Amino acid sequence: MRQNIYDYDYELRRARSKRIMTVTVTSVLVIAFLTLFFNLVMFPVVVKSDSMSSEVDRNSVVFVMPLDRNPSRGDIILVNRRDGVSLSWWQNALDSLVAFFTLQQYRPFAHSSKVTGNSCLRRVLALPGDSVYMKDFILYVKPAGQTHFLTEFELAKSPYQLTISAPKAGSTLLALSSSFEEFVLGPDQYFVLADNRESGSDSRVWGAVPESLVGGRAVLEAFPFNKFSLL
Known part of the structure; x- marks a missing residue:
């Protein structure tokens, strides 16, 4: 033997x-x-849509700081899922580990078949107490305590580009969402928009985002490598 x-x-x-x-x-x-x-x-997020192009394109990898939840105008933030489902700490931890070992291609708990069940990147354009209105896809903001409206570009801390074109024939959604009347954001509310104003759902559809749904601030675009930069 x-x-x-x-x-x-x-x-x-x-x-x-x-x-x-x-x-x-x-x-x-x-x-x-x-x-x-x-x-x-910090954790990585793989972008699955064209909503934030051309700054952050589809299949880009962006790193988000989860503890940075007090954004400024112009910051790109992660908006958490809006279906009311809250993941436990161990589900979040397992999600992060599985995402790490699958190169961010799979998260067992983070994804949902519902649009509101998925997190997304959006740009913060107005803060709590601001007054806002939209005309021809451009947001106008009157900061809290001030008397004059300025365009979103005048208030943002860094320049960015929008994707805007004429609405397609028969598309009532785009026609309705290209403009809206003035209203005031409440306490702890942020108004967020997609840079691609044609296809990205945002505060025009969901309304203002409460601070509790801010999942962190996007700080770094790590992939593709030719676009490696701070956000």
């Missing part, structure tokens, strides 16, 4: 057990570090 060398040599068995323990402990520590990093410091 063939015997394993580990059956006779205590030192070899001990060394093997030590290696197994080292690999196990290292794996647990790496997983714990990644979980904390993705939940507290």
Whole structure:
């Protein structure tokens, strides 16, 4: 009967057990570090639509800081799912790990068949207490406490481009959403819009976004590499 060398040599068995323990402990520590990093410091988001093009195109990878939830005008934020479903800490942690090991291609809990069940990137254009109205797809903002309206571009901290063209024949949605009357944002409410004003659903459809749905601020576009830059 063939015997394993580990059956006779205590030192070899001990060394093997030590290696197994080292690999196990290292794996647990790496997983714990990644979980904390993705939940507290920064996590990647793969963009699945053209709503924020041309600044952030489809299939781009953007990093979001989850603790930065007080955006300024012009910031791009992650708007959390709006279907009322709240994930537990372990579901968020598992989502982050699975996304990491699948190169951000799959998240078991984050995706939904409903539009409101998916998070998305949108640009913050008005803050709590601001007055806003839209004309021909351009947002006009009167900051809280001021007396004059300015365009979204005059108030944004950095320039950006919009995708706007004439509505297609028979498209009543675009015609209705290209303009709206003045209203005032309430406390803890943000008005967000897609840079692609033709196809991206945003505050024109859902209304103002409460602070509780702000999932963090997008700070870095990491892929494609030729567009690697801070946002």
